[in-house]
Each structure stands twice: as C-alpha cells, then as structure tokens.
Amino acid sequence: MRVLLAAVLVIFLGSCGSMKPEQFENTGPELNLFAYFDGRTQAWGIFEDRFGNLRREFKVVIDGTVKGDTLILDEDFIYKDGEKSRRVWTIIKKDDHNFVGTADDIIGVAEGISYGNALNWKYSMDLKVENSLWRVKFDDWLFRQVDDVIVNKAKVTRWGFEIGTVTLFFKKDA
Secondary structure, eight states, X not given: OHHHHHHHHHHHHHHHTOOOGGGGTTOSSOOOHXXXXXXXXXXXXXXXXXXXXXXXXXXXXXXXXXXXXXXXXXXXXXXXXXXXXXXXXXXXXXXXXXXXXXXXXXXXXXXXXXXXXXXXXXXXXXEEETTEEEEEEEEEEEEEETTTEEEEEEEEEETXXXXXXXXXXXXXXX
C-alpha cells in the first residue's frame, strides 16, 4: 500500500511542475518568432540520450522568409559525422500567442504558444535512428536571451518515456 501511495504521489507531483508558456508573459527580451527568424540564423546543437551521453553534434543554417502571417524556415543540418539533412518548416501565426507549423517529417501539425521571451512547441515526428524510423514526441522550449541569442531545449519521448534531450543555441546573423 505504501509503494502504491508513493507512486501516485510521485506522478502527481511530477505533473504539477510542468512549465506553462503563460508564466513568461512579462519576461524579456521578447521572442517575436517572425522578426527573429526573418533572414539568416545559425544554430549549434547536441543530442544527449536519457543517460546524459552525447550522441550527436550538429550545426544548422536557417534561411527565414516572412510573408504576411506565414514564416518559412529552410533549415540545413550539418552533423559532426558528415551527414547532412534539410527540413523546411511552414509556420502560421494564428494570433498574438498561437502558432501552427508543418514540415515533411512532422506528423500532423506542431502547436506553439509564445509569451514574453518563451515559446513552447509540441509535436510528433518520425526520427531516423540507424536503419529505422521512430515515432517520437517533442516538448520543445525556446528562450530568447540578450544579444540576439535563443536557447532551445527539447525533451524527446517515445511511448511516453524520455529518450533524450536536444539543446540548441541560435544566433541571428548581423
């Protein structure tokens, strides 16, 4: 009985600690997604597995184009092992705080909510892992910092279990 009670308590407390985009409403510098990513941006990132082991390192060159309420992000990935890939996002601004995004490897639509200096994306995608595709979910947070830097941390899960974390740093080209 004690074990069951302890398990329920851990689950309850874990669910109470989730960040919400609205809690960043009065933070700065403001993350204006369309203004920030219009033009060229570069990013440097890593993927760590659930045990904290570094699995991949990469650089991304992003060309962004804004047309009204639509942002197109053309992302070219260059991995440390020489592999290259490309993803093109189409992001639509629904209102001041809500966005939807699509890309070829995204399942359905990504849903984004932005307040203050923060943006939270939630989406599923098919991720290439060696010779197979894994359907994974991303809980992706971006935080704008001073000097036109964005820090991005994404929790990656499969079947409800965390499989790793992606960390990126974006820098707007001058």
